[in-house]
Structures are given as structure tokens and as C-alpha cells.
Amino acid sequence: MVELKELQATDELEQVWEESTENPVLLFKHSTTCPISAGAFKEYHAFLDSAEDNLAGYMVKVIESRDVSNEIADKTSVKHESPQIFLIKDKEVLWNTSHSKITVDAIKDALKRS
Template sequence: MVELKELQSNEELEQVWEKSQQNPVLLFKHSTTCPISAGAFEQYQSFLESSEDNLDGYIVKVIETRDVSNQVAAETNIKHQSPQIFLIKDKEVLWHTSHSKITADSINRELKNA
């Protein structure tokens, strides 16, 4: 099981980029008011609960910590969406997707390809 950590500041986001040099990182952008995001978040949690991979899992709540969400978009040059997930390794986004394409199976498949 991978522990899920919530990012609350841009400084914590910077630490995530550094950690990606040691382990792959999954970063999930979540809208706490959106039912589509709630479903994708369930898939993300399901994946993390069943995962034994050596990786780190994070969440950014896009409404509550908009500055962190905006920083993710700025640093990745990937248009903001929510829900949205990123697979980051060695400070590079290897994969990202959004909405109903976020499934435990899709995350697992992309991690195996990383």
C-alpha cells in the first residue's frame, strides 16, 4: 500500500519533483466538488491501496490549494484539468491523463511502462 500525501504548498511540490529522482511519483489533481473527480479519486485510491510498487502518491485539491494546482500546470506545461493525474520520474512527466481515463488499470499499465 502506498501512503497518499496531500500537497499544501509550492515548497512541498518542489520536494515532490526532487523525490521523483528516487522513486516514481503519482500526482493527482482533485476537485472536491466534482462527481467525476470523486470517481477518479476512488480509482486512484484503489490503485494505491493495492500497490506494492516503490512509488510516492500525492494529491492536490484544486479548489483549496489553487496556487499549488496552478504551479503544477506551469511547471509541466500541461493544461490544467480536474481530475488529472501525472506520472513523474526524474523530474519529467512520463504520462498524464484526465477524467474517466483515470482508472486503476490505466495507472498500473503506465507504471509498468515507465
């Protein structure tokens, strides 16, 4: 099981980027007002509950922490969407997807390919 941590400040995002050099990082952008995001978040959470510990799991609430969400878009050069998930390793985005494509199986497949 992987503990889910919430990012609320841009300096925390810098720490996540550094952490990705030691372990793969999953970063989820979540809209707390969107039912599609709620469904994707359940998938993400289900994945983390069954995942091994050699992975880090993070979440950003896009409305409440807009500056962090915007920084992710800038840092990754990936257009903002929510919900959206990123697999980051060695400070590089290896995979990302959004909306209903965020599933337990899609996350597992992305990690196998990384």
C-alpha cells in the first residue's frame, strides 16, 4: 500500500521532482467539484491500496491549489486537464492520461512499461 500525500505548495512539487530520481512518482490532479474526477480518484486510490511501497503517490486539488496545478503544467509541458495523472521518473514524465482513461489497469500498464 502506498500512502497518498497532498501537495499544497509549489516548493513541495520541487521535492516530488527530486524524489522521482529514487522512486517512480504518480501525481494526480483532482477537481473536487467534478464527478468524472471523483471516479478517476477512486481508481487511483484503489491502485495505491494494492501497490508496492517502491512508489510515491501524490495528489493536487486543482481548484484549492491552483498555483501548484499550474506549475505542474509548466514543468511537464503537458496541457492542464482534470482529472489528470502523471508517472514521473528521473524528473521526466513517462506517461500521462486524463479523465475516464485513468483506471487501475492503465496505471499498472504504465508502470510495467516504465
